[in-house]
Amino acid sequence: MPPKRKRGRPRHKLSQPLNSRKNLVFEKDIEVSENLSKEVMEYICSYCKKSFKKRQYLIAHVNSCGNDTLHEEKPKLHCPKCTKVFVFKKSYKKHVENEHYEGPDGVCCEHCSVICPNKEILQDHLDKKHNSGTYSCQFCTQTFVRRAHVTRHMLQKGCDGRKLREFSCGICSAKFSRKDNLLVHLRLQHIMNKRFQCKMCDFSTKNFSKLILHSQRMHLPKPLQYECDHCGKLTKSRGSLTKHLEIHGDKKYACEVCGYSTYTIEVMRRHTLTHVEDKPYKCSICSNSFIQKAQLLRHLNQHMEFVCNICSKRFKTREEATIHEGQHDPNDLSCPFEDCTEKKFEDEEHQSIHIKEHLQAFKCEVCGKPFEKEINMRRHVPTHALDRPRRCMYCVNARAYVRGEHLLRHVRKHHADVFMQRLMHVRSVLGSYVTTPRVTTPRVSKSELDAILNMLDAESDRIIEDYGTGVLYGGLQDINDQMEIEIPKNEPNTLLSEEELVENLKELLSKLIDQELLEAFGWPDKPIEDILEKVIENCGARPADREKWSRVQCLRENTKHLFIYVVEDKNIAKMLGTHTIDQVIMHILQQFIVKMSQTAPLIVRLLASSVSVANRAGKIVRDIMSKGELGIVEKGKDDYQTEADRSAQRCIIASLSEQYPKVRIIGEEDGNEIQSSHEFLETDADKEILNLECPASLKGIKEEDIVVWVDPLDGTAEYTQGFLEHVTVLIGISVNEKPIAGVIHQPYFKAVGSENKLGRTIWGLKDVGVGGFTPGNPPESLIITTTRSHSNPVVENALQVMKAAQVLRVGGAGYKVLQLLEGKASIYVFASPGCKKWDTCAPEAVLNAAGGKLTDILGNFYKYGASESRPNKTGVLAAVNDELHSYAIQRIPQELKDKLSA
Numbered sequence: 001m002p003p004k005r006k007r008g009r010p011r012h013k014l015s016q017p018l019n020s021r022k023n024l025v026f027e028k029d030i031e032v033s034e035n036l037s038k039e040v041m042e043y044i045c046s047y048c049k050k051s052f053k054k055r056q057y058l059i060a061h062v063n064s065c066g067n068d069t070l071h072e073e074k075p076k077l078h079c080p081k082c083t084k085v086f087v088f089k090k091s092y093k094k095h096v097e098n099e100h101y102e103g104p105d106g107v108c109c110e111h112c113s114v115i116c117p118n119k120e121i122l123q124d125h126l127d128k129k130h131n132s133g134t135y136s137c138q139f140c141t142q143t144f145v146r147r148a149h150v151t152r153h154m155l156q157k158g159c160d161g162r163k164l165r166e167f168s169c170g171i172c173s174a175k176f177s178r179k180d181n182l183l184v185h186l187r188l189q190h191i192m193n194k195r196f197q198c199k200m201c202d203f204s205t206k207n208f209s210k211l212i213l214h215s216q217r218m219h220l221p222k223p224l225q226y227e228c229d230h231c232g233k234l235t236k237s238r239g240s241l242t243k244h245l246e247i248h249g250d251k252k253y254a255c256e257v258c259g260y261s262t263y264t265i266e267v268m269r270r271h272t273l274t275h276v277e278d279k280p281y282k283c284s285i286c287s288n289s290f291i292q293k294a295q296l297l298r299h300l301n302q303h304m305e306f307v308c309n310i311c312s313k314r315f316k317t318r319e320e321a322t323i324h325e326g327q328h329d330p331n332d333l334s335c336p337f338e339d340c341t342e343k344k345f346e347d348e349e350h351q352s353i354h355i356k357e358h359l360q361a362f363k364c365e366v367c368g369k370p371f372e373k374e375i376n377m378r379r380h381v382p383t384h385a386l387d388r389p390r391r392c393m394y395c396v397n398a399r400a401y402v403r404g405e406h407l408l409r410h411v412r413k414h415h416a417d418v419f420m421q422r423l424m425h426v427r428s429v430l431g432s433y434v435t436t437p438r439v440t441t442p443r444v445s446k447s448e449l450d451a452i453l454n455m456l457d458a459e460s461d462r463i464i465e466d467y468g469t470g471v472l473y474g475g476l477q478d479i480n481d482q483m484e485i486e487i488p489k490n491e492p493n494t495l496l497s498e499e500e501l502v503e504n505l506k507e508l509l510s511k512l513i514d515q516e517l518l519e520a521f522g523w524p525d526k527p528i529e530d531i532l533e534k535v536i537e538n539c540g541a542r543p544a545d546r547e548k549w550s551r552v553q554c555l556r557e558n559t560k561h562l563f564i565y566v567v568e569d570k571n572i573a574k575m576l577g578t579h580t581i582d583q584v585i586m587h588i589l590q591q592f593i594v595k596m597s598q599t600a601p602l603i604v605r606l607l608a609s610s611v612s613v614a615n616r617a618g619k620i621v622r623d624i625m626s627k628g629e630l631g632i633v634e635k636g637k638d639d640y641q642t643e644a645d646r647s648a649q650r651c652i653i654a655s656l657s658e659q660y661p662k663v664r665i666i667g668e669e670d671g672n673e674i675q676s677s678h679e680f681l682e683t684d685a686d687k688e689i690l691n692l693e694c695p696a697s698l699k700g701i702k703e704e705d706i707v708v709w710v711d712p713l714d715g716t717a718e719y720t721q722g723f724l725e726h727v728t729v730l731i732g733i734s735v736n737e738k739p740i741a742g743v744i745h746q747p748y749f750k751a752v753g754s755e756n757k758l759g760r761t762i763w764g765l766k767d768v769g770v771g772g773f774t775p776g777n778p779p780e781s782l783i784i785t786t787t788r789s790h791s792n793p794v795v796e797n798a799l800q801v802m803k804a805a806q807v808l809r810v811g812g813a814g815y816k817v818l819q820l821l822e823g824k825a826s827i828y829v830f831a832s833p834g835c836k837k838w839d840t841c842a843p844e845a846v847l848n849a850a851g852g853k854l855t856d857i858l859g860n861f862y863k864y865g866a867s868e869s870r871p872n873k874t875g876v877l878a879a880v881n882d883e884l885h886s887y888a889i890q891r892i893p894q895e896l897k898d899k900l901s902a
């Protein structure tokens with residue numbers, strides 16, 4: 001088949017050496033017609049770009065220009081009415097007649113200054129200039145600039161179903177879709193049998209343009225070379241050098257799709273094509289398309305393989321393969337490969353298995369995997385190199401993806417929203433489907449996938465850079481993502497500090513792994529990372545490489561293994577795809593709490609809730625104090641109430657009654673019926689308490705049996721006067737009128753060594769014990785603790801009879817009992833009716849659980865039934881043990897006892 005003539009107008013590209021004036025070659029002189037203004041004519045020197053009105057001026061200039069490789073260009077015609085330039089006189093004339101028509105019946109374009117001779121030409125102009133791309137083929141949706149092009153398209157493609165026109169050569173079997181192509185074929189192949197001979201060598205061709213090309217390539221002197229001062233690069237022209245110099249400046253051009261940046265606009269234009277599906281050079285055999293012709297040619301080589309059907313030897317041409325195939329004996333059961341030592345086989349099956357081994361000639365150097373095609377082997381090799389693994393930054397199930405397509409497949413499947421967002425962005429930048437809202441199953445082109453991959457890579461680089469190498473997981477988790485599993489209560493994207501991570505992991509291991517096994521691995525003395533590694537190894541998995549990863553990374557990576565290999569839970573596996581490792585850890589621990597809080601006996605749950613609620617109330621107390629607006633109200637003589645009392649009580653009652661609706665809750669402050677306020681709702685339960693072994697005697701308790709006594713701020717007077725360490729939050733739990741559990745929270749307690757952390761919570765449970773503090777032995781000398789702000793002569797009288805070595809005057813019943821528990825005082829004496837049930841219920845319960853005793857001054861226990869009167873009329877007498885309690889009872893004079901009980 002002769003080479004097809006190129007479509008469209010032939011490009012004017014004549015370049016000939018200009019060694020002497022004689023050699024000057026002009027294609028053909030342009031006949032300048034009379035009616036063309038001479039001003040529009042121009043002859044340009046292609047070397048220095050000077051223009052000349054006459055050809056002879058140009059010739060004279062060429063001599064003086066002194067460059068013997070000058071090429072002359074055709075003169076150009078400049079339209080004086082607009083900026084258009086023409087090479088052909090005919091085109092120029094047509095332009096003037098059609099667009100600058102001067103007759104009286106001209107029609108004006110409403111968009112520009114063009115005046116056409118009639119409506120048809122105007123329409124043509126509108127189609128071309130102002131409505132480009134508006135004509136589309138109704139069958140294949142391809143768009144065209146002109147209506148006529150649609151018709152031509154139909155004729156050539158047969159989109160409308162009509163049979164395509166075909167022009168066959170009557171002499172040979174060549175077929176053409178266009179008549180003009182057939183004519184060219186006839187002229188070149190059958191009529192004009194002449195060959196063009198090169199004058200410089202033996203080369204001859206039927207195609208004249210090929211001769212020109214040949215002489216340019218083979219016989220023109222080598223072009224001048226311009227050298228870059230910066231890098232020494234040689235270029236063929238001064239223009240190319242100027243262009244090249246740009247790369248020594250800034251990367252001014254950035255790709256909107258993937259962020260790639262470059263120095264020159266040309267490179268950027270070429271790069272932009274990498275994101276376009278429809279690249280200019282298309283492979284006619286497969287669906288690939290390429291930016292450069294050289295790429296297409298390289299690609300086509302892959303298709304140029306003709307394989308022998310017997311031994312699968314490859315050939316460049318079909319003929320070679322067919323000839324080779326004919327040389328095989330069909331009955332020969334030997335190996336057709338010449339250098340093979342295995343020659344004979346029992347049957348065809350053995351022979352073909354053996355041949356297959358030959359064919360898998362390309363083996364991976366790392367793992368030995370065989371490949372039939374070298375290209376596949378090359379693609380496989382990088383899967384072993386983990387130097388720059390790709391990681392999904394949207395999940396913690398983040399195995400490294402060496403191959404981009406695998407990462408893309410993962411993101412598309414597991415993070416469909418992320419994928420769609422990136423796709424929409426790519427499409428909006430490329431201008432495709434801009435108006436299409438959301439496509440459920442979009443067809444995504446390869447170039448779009450490449451662009452999305454570039455974005456994912458850029459994102460992961462950014463995250464690793466921003467966070468440092470310590471953070472690899474979940475960096476881009478979308479807070480608004482619809483997650484099937486509820487995110488742990490903590491802030492969703494907060495990563496745990498190393499210390500928190502270690503603490504939580506310890507707890508997790510203790511929950512998940514058998515205690516004996518943990519101890520065998522060195523629990524609790526060995527570092528958590530060692531134990532975690534051993535657990536993983538024990539399950540057959542390989543722990544993270546300590547040399548490559550930081551401690552935190554190793555902990556997270558190994559925790560991931562722990563979840564995958566040890567906790568074989570579907571929900572957790574699913575969560576690994578959508579949450580950070582830290583979130584999963586917190587979630588699992590939370591689940592344990594939820595599970596425990598659902599299964600623990602009521603009294604344990606209530607106490608655990610009370611601890612959490614008291615902590616929250618303590619925070620409220622602190623917050624109100626730090627705001628400085630206490631909102632003090634005088635309830636009675638020496639009896640105050642603050643905003644902290646009110647708010648803390650609201651929190652406690654709302655939180656407990658929400659979870660334990662049948663429990664009777666009585667608070668110090670008015671308005672026990674205060675509506676549950678979601679603002680203060682605390683539903684957490686203390687884990688340590690939930691883990692307590694509940695004694696059998698307390699297991700059967702029902703909500704209806706319980707009365708909870710709440711003093712939201714014990715020591716109000718001291719709170720208002722700044723004696724903050726005296727302040728406590730009290731929650732006492734009574735069953736059958738007896739205090740059996742209690743919580744004393746100290747919002748302003750400062751532990752030695754961690755002064756920045758405020759607050760502690762002391763609890764006590766009957767037959768179980770106490771927690772939250774270190775109990776102390778009673779002081780050696782008798783130290784009494786008593787009221788600071790509610791004293792009177794009777795109270796003082798009772799103190800005097802005790803013969804104490806020291807009297808401590810502090811605020812709040814809760815704080816005084818704490819002094820007993822910590823060994824700072826021996827007896828709490830308050831011979832006055834001022835205290836109420838909410839002041840003593842919790843302290844009494846905790847003191848009882850610690851082995852102490854709290855009664856009235858007479859030695860009688862108070863009852864904590866809901867119908868009991870609130871005041872503890874006969875005062876308070878408490879001690880850390882029975883002995884001290886009995887001592888105090890004996891010391892109180894009968895007269896005083898009678899006075900109080902009267």
Ligand SMILES: Nc1ncnc2c1ncn2[C@@H]1O[C@H](COP(=O)(O)O)[C@@H](OP(=O)(O)O)[C@H]1O
Nearest residue numbers: 639713714715716787789790811812813834835
């Ligand atoms: N005379 C009195 N009038 C009112 N409340 C009294 C009182 N004597 C003792 N109380 C209450 O008993 C609790 C302990 O008192 P004290 O600190 O003096 O030992 C305080 O609780 P609140 O601080 O919660 O009001 C206090 O109100």
Ligand SMILES: [Mg+2]
Nearest residue numbers: 711714715839
């Ligand atoms: Mg009180």
